[in-house]
Amino acid sequence: MDAAEFRRRGKEMVDYVADYLENIEQRPVYPDLEPGYLRSLIPTEAPLEPESYEEIMHDVERVIMPGVTHWHSPNFFAYFPAASSYPAMVADMLCGAIGCIGFSWAASPACTELETVMLDWLGKMLHLPESFIAGTQGHGGGVIQGTASEATLMALLAARCKTVRRVLATDSKKSESEILSKLVAYTSDQAHSSVERAALIGAVMMRKVPTDEHYAVREEMLRKMLEEDKAAGLIPFYFCATLGTTPSCAFDHIMELGPLCNKENMWMHIDAAYAGSAFICPEFRPLLDGIEYADSFNFNPHKFLLVNFDCSAMWVKKRADIIGAFKMEPLYLKHENQESAGLVTDYRHWQIPLGRRFRSLKLWFVFRMYGLKGLQAHIRKQVALAKEFESLVRADKRFEICAEVVLGLVCFRLKGSNELNQNLLKKITKSRELHLVPCQLSGRFVLRFAICARSTESRHIQQAWRHITQLAFELLQEQPH
């Protein structure tokens, strides 16, 4: 494919993409096939000679589309949203064409500098404390990570390194491995599995803090655990708070927890992967109060802020903490304007991978084409749709709401056994008209209804509820009395 053919095929693909998204509702949201379906549909080896573009696009409909779970269908209510917008997609095309690998400032200055400024823009939209903003003189600043999992891990590794150094400085008789074996990280028993995984990767203990009746961590519970652990000779070093947990969108009380972490010399990381985007609306910003106590903060514009995956925004108060943990300077990566000069950011020190795409272009296009008001309108619309679904559930006495609906997630269930609700979900999944996933709250099997697609409207909510209640009706009819 030369440039001339790309001009033709690229434009056809633009139409294919627009057609796909405009007509996505006509496709079953969840595929109906068995594991291993694809292998038999295509050859066992790559072709020796080139094939035509027509053949490939024919196979997209024949091989790929039947196996796609359509995350952007207005009938997709599973997990959390994956953002999608046209400005982000256009920006991604540009990103692919520039194709720089921005591991250092010199590897493409625009790639690094736009990212720093876009994270400042976004930080200001969220009214982050000044200490997180890079500006021209700041000690903090932002970076785009691939996923929240990576942000959690980077924060934990930075905290680990900082704590080991601090303990070594005060007690030089201890060995590094002795200190490592005493470090303890903490997170909510509602936290995402990736937080526990970060501790496994970092080879440190992690303890789960029990939550209150709203599934939130309170200061008292964490304090009690810290006291026990310190008494046992352990070294608490890291607390990952969650704002908007995956099961129920619960919010840890960071206003209480922050001062405790600061007093105990523990790194407080805040994971607001899903909920963070909502903080651009003044009415939701109070949920972030207490951020001033945090050492690092992260959320995913690729969930709720119309920036296609991947784009996870992370800020640190002291960039030296992140950079210091893993700085490596081989000659082939050195350049005249190094980070040590103070002015320059080499983002490779801020992340797990070395290479990185020019992802800030997506932020720039989305921020400018929507404007802050447009982004706020998107958040508010999604939240309103969740509230609409909540009131439908509340009006039906067979059902119950299982957690406060704060943003775009509704946790609900049929009053009755877990088995009953498992059967309801099976019916829903089998129907392939909606897609939901479950969660567990206080030992109960709960259905999660998350507003996901940008194209979801009130009529989809109404239709989804009609569908769910119809299946529930059938299910309850089948039950022995």
Added chain:
Amino acid sequence: MDAAEFRRRGKEMVDYVADYLENIEQRPVYPDLEPGYLRSLIPTEAPLEPESYEEIMHDVERVIMPGVTHWHSPNFFAYFPAASSYPAMVADMLCGAIGCIGFSWAASPACTELETVMLDWLGKMLHLPESFIAGTQGHGGGVIQGTASEATLMALLAARCKTVRRVLATDSKKSESEILSKLVAYTSDQAHSSVERAALIGAVMMRKVPTDEHYAVREEMLRKMLEEDKAAGLIPFYFCATLGTTPSCAFDHIMELGPLCNKENMWMHIDAAYAGSAFICPEFRPLLDGIEYADSFNFNPHKFLLVNFDCSAMWVKKRADIIGAFKMEPLYLKHENQESAGLVTDYRHWQIPLGRRFRSLKLWFVFRMYGLKGLQAHIRKQVALAKEFESLVRADKRFEICAEVVLGLVCFRLKGSNELNQNLLKKITKSRELHLVPCQLSGRFVLRFAICARSTESRHIQQAWRHITQLAFELLQEQPH
């Protein structure tokens, strides 16, 4: 931007991309600006109201392009190539539109299944041993990682977990942290900085194995270190071999090293980030001999195989080793067809992040639109250009070649001091007609000339050499005699 505007703007962007790549030679390959240039060119905050697409595209030329290091310019010879091809870009548009987050089979079966089959296709192109191919019954298989750094880290973490379990099983009195503190990983003193970083992240010791006069690790050196370390009570557990080192594209002797690692119960990971693509050509495949001893193998199609970043291909012999290290199963990620069923792959267990894009589409489009023959032709052309440059250098007695030219990288220098060569590189960088980076070989400052862009032709090599010799001439004139 609605679908209708996307149809228009997306097509304009296709033309912008084609224009950019067709005329890239007219742009200076390396930007001429100071750190911090961008901040003053754009507002300090995001706009409240939407802006027009025209304003944004105007700013792409005003703000972004002057700060881009043009990796796809035929005058870019720095680092290693970043792949770029039109089929990959078209596939990426489709990937963005489908926008699924393929962490599990259920999250989009096509995303997972195409990846497994594409890694089989690619493994077969490389004639990997059967044990690395997933097929329908295999215990091994492939995965797309973001970068080679992540593959190295995943392999190290899997090895760490496997070794700790093995030692615990034979000696239950040892504590996990005691075992951890005795683990030693090994890699070449020429290995990429990310290998050392993987050990830092994993909190294990890493020792650098000295290399021979060709910058390659030999069995003897590693064996000597293992014996010393075992005598000191340490536990060797991981060796990362490099095929095609970053400084000079040297090849560790895996035919010798493999049996040693197997005998010592050490995980052997092979990092062939750059060189791996060349193994699709029969004449370069012998460089991979010894792969049968490896536990895991990785290379980057996003470097040398025309698949745009990011796409790093990794294979393991026993998928259970990778998966077992970090398996987490919260209810919201469970589905009816779990990996434990044997048939299904949940790629989230294979990688650091949770989320993942539908990157196998890029492989599928590129393999089919080039065919194996087209991909081989690309590799051969790049290598021939390097050989052409090598012979120009060899014909000039003022210069010397510093390492064998095997693939697309030429390491050369002016005979004389390091300072002289540093000054030559400064002149080259300042001219902005070419872009190179240096490396250090045996204490000498060396210039690396890597064939990078797909559009580089013989005339660019000839012109680059004329330019370098002209600057060298000026430099030597300025020298005191």
